Amino acid sequence: MAKRLIIAILLLGLVVGGIVWFKYFRDGMIAQFMAGRVPPPVPVTVQMVDPVTWTPGIDAVGTAISARGVDLAIEAGGLVRSIGFASNDRVTEGQILLQIDDDSERAALAAAEAALGVTQTEAVRAATLTERGVGTANAVETALAQEQSARAQVAQVQTALDAKTLTAPFEGVIGIPRVEVGQYVTPGAIYATLQDLDQMFVDFTVPEQQIGALDLGREITVSTDVGSFSAEGRISGIEPQVDPRTRLVSVRAIVDNPGARLYPGQFLRVRVALPAEEGVITVPQTAVISSLYGDSIYVVKPDGDGLKVEQAFVTLGRRADDRIEVISGIADGDQIVTSGQNRLSNAAKVVIDDTVELSPPATAPASE
Structure with missing residues (x-):
């Protein structure tokens, strides 16, 4: 029994030893192969x-602003009699855009002009009597003062009448009417917007570290993310202060707007060109x-x-x-x-x- 146990132990030792020897032999051969192997390029x-x-440059984002653009407001209240424009019409300077009912002002003007005629007649009569020695110089002065007062009254009524006829302050494209015929409007109410789209301002900001690279007249390029619009312009103004909250400087440029493809308020990508290196x-x-x-x-x-x-x-x-x-x-x-x-x-x-x-x-x- 002991002899068989000894033989079994010897056989087990031989098997384990063989396994261990084979492992070390295999690892050695792999290492030798890898050491001599040259990886391909x-x-x-x-x-x-x-x-x-x-070509260095400064990139920024900007906003388009019309070089001339206003919200047109009512000067004197009343009923809208007529509207002389339609949406997106191109209007000329002085064109009548809105007519407010002015019957009362016209009547007042007629009365003021009649009163002026009376004072003029009285002034001539007073001057004639004075020349004949019948009237006094005081009467002439009084008549002339009444005539001047009547003229002022006519001018005042004429101004009120003119305020009922609203005209375009400059040539441009007018927007959507905000009033209707027959509507009662009050002074200060906006009735349309008027924009000159031939030239546009572009407002943008740059970090304070780049102030030294900016100067008036430097060329810029603007583009939009919509419609592949691109235009060139020049810097027209640099704010002489840095915003202490953002440490940014406000800059304004002016660009041409061929075909009126750029609209006020539109988002723009701006690039300020710097000297080539x-x-x-x-x-x-x-x-x-x-x-x-x-x-x-x-x-x-x-x-x-x-x-x-x-x-x-x-x-x-x-x-x-x-x-x-x-x-x-x-x-x-x-x-x-x-x-x-x-x-x-x-x-x-x-x-x-x-x-x-x-x-x-x-x-x-x-x-x-």
Whole structure:
């Protein structure tokens, strides 16, 4: 019985030992194979670093405001007799837009003019009597004063009569009528809006750090998110103070509005053009790798008969569209990886894949 137990223990030891030996043998062979194995080069796309002409600018959002635009109000109350416009009519300066009932004013004017005629006659009679030595100088002065008072009364009634006829203060496009014929209106009530759409103001704000880049007459470009509208203009005013709550400066520009495609109150994207800069190094944003250690770019270097990459940490600057400025870390003439970085590590071997061709633009816009 003891002999069988000893034989069983020996056999079990041999089996366990064999398993352990096979494990170490297998791990050693795998390590030896991996140590001698050279991974294939990683296919990447590359681009040559070439300085470009960089056009910096200040991007902002603005609001369109008509250069001349008013809400037309009733000057004198009464019943609306007639409306001389329709929605979106283009009216001329002086065109009658609204007529308020003026019968009482016309009657008052007729009475005032009659009274003026009487005072004029009295003044002539007083002057004639004085010349004949019958009248007195005091009577002449009294008659002239009554004539002047009557003239003032006529002017006052004429002003009240004129207030019942409302005309366009300038040429422009008028909006939707807010009153109806026969409606009783009171002074100050808005009856329409009038906008001159030939030129528009654009109001926008910029951070206080960019005040130094602004000056009167500097060119701007405005665009909308609707209808692909774009127009150029110039800065016409800069607020001489910074808003202490927002630290922003208010700026106004004036732009032409061909075809009246831009309306007051519309949202606009504004770009203030700054002087162009030569020799700025830019790269596609896809070439930049961001991590906790900083921003880096893989630079392709020769390695014997092949190529390898070196990870270069860079300092980035301004961005515009799909380009980004590189202040330091790479130089003119470097060949950088633009795609395929997810399989790369420092000193990894690469092969250039030309199936995707990326070339830097001759010029590139920039945002401050």
